């Protein structure tokens with residue numbers, strides 16, 4: 141374990157000091173773009189104003205013979221658009237640590253567009269040692285290329301070993317931004333019997349006890365509940381953000397929305413969008429319900445210093461519910477600052 145007083149020291153001479161607190165940003169969706177696809181890349185300038193984060197994906201879903209084109213395409217799209225002007229985050233997902241592409245990914249991207257890059261998403265993180273490696277390398281590259289804003293790191297939780305080490309990953313470095321669930325790789329790593337990318341499974345259910353000849357009620361359960369809960373606890377305990385990952389069935393918007401909403405209610409800040417049709421779903425889900433915001437605002441107003449006990453509509457409020465209300469009001473303010481339509485609905489002063 142590193143000494144506490146050394147935790148926030150830059151890891152290379154000339155590298156920027158790590159953030160003490162994460163920048164406060166609205167990240168309802170991390171929108172995936174395949175940078176080797178010229179047609180999709182051409183839409184990025186227009187897309188940038190409509191999503192909270194644009195991510196250029198270099199890893200899985202990019203064919204091996206297109207890795208270089210994807211890297212070049214990412215540099216081109218990063219240079220072509222002023223993401224900061226619309227408050228849009230610019231991220232990339234690099235190839236895995238054991239792949240032949242990762243060094244070229246990081247060397248090229250930090251050299252060419254390191255000052256524009258907010259977050260590097262690292263796939264298949266197994267333990268804190270993976271984060272330490274990336275942390276050190278990024279510091280060296282930031283120093284070499286004069287990058288002044290620290291590049292953050294986001295881990296994908298997508299192996300059984302990673303889940304076993306989730307707390308240590310979350311606390312591995314002050315560079316940690318957060319974590320996303322990777323349900324496809326994780327299912328494979330765990331030996332789960334599903335070919336779906338996220339979402340439920342019709343055979344994963346509980347069944348009521350028999351009661352005579354009556355048909356037995358049965359309901360589908362959430363395969364990802366345990367993992368999301370574990371990830372949210374690890375992230376929030378370390379002051380970083382948890383995200384649901386991808387939902388692969390673009391034809392089933394209702395199931396995507398249900399999965400996103402479960403993650404939102406459990407504490408996640410956002411989800412990935414892989415297709416334009418999922419952006420509106422994420423916007424709908426990762427903003428608090430206006431009725432909840434109105435009630436939360438009443439709680440905050442009824443307890444100006446956040447202490448004591450009061451009754452509102454027959455419901456007891458105290459210091460703890462005040463904190464719950466603050467979570468909702470603070471998020472609503474963040475959403476309202478970016479979305480004038482919701483600002484009008486929330487009516488927050």
Ligand SMILES: CC(C)(COP(=O)(O)OP(=O)(O)OC[C@H]1O[C@@H](n2cnc3c(N)ncnc32)[C@H](O)[C@@H]1OP(=O)(O)O)[C@@H](O)C(=O)NCCC(=O)NCCSC(=O)C[C@](C)(O)C(=O)O
Nearest residue numbers: 172173174180197200201322323324325385386414415416
């Ligand atoms: C699947 C694909 C090929 C279907 O692309 P398509 O063109 O066949 O689909 P479409 O329905 O015909 O597209 C309609 C329009 O939207 C455009 N479009 C389509 N997608 C996008 C996009 N993302 N951003 C912006 N525009 C997009 C597309 O170009 C088209 O434009 P047009 O009307 O002008 O012809 C395409 O959607 C795509 O490449 N999406 C990203 C896929 C991806 O990044 N996958 C990896 C992340 S998930 C993962 O890795 C797992 C994980 C975490 O690791 C683990 O669980 O283990």
Ligand SMILES: [Mg+2]
Nearest residue numbers: 200298322325
């Ligand atoms: Mg994966």
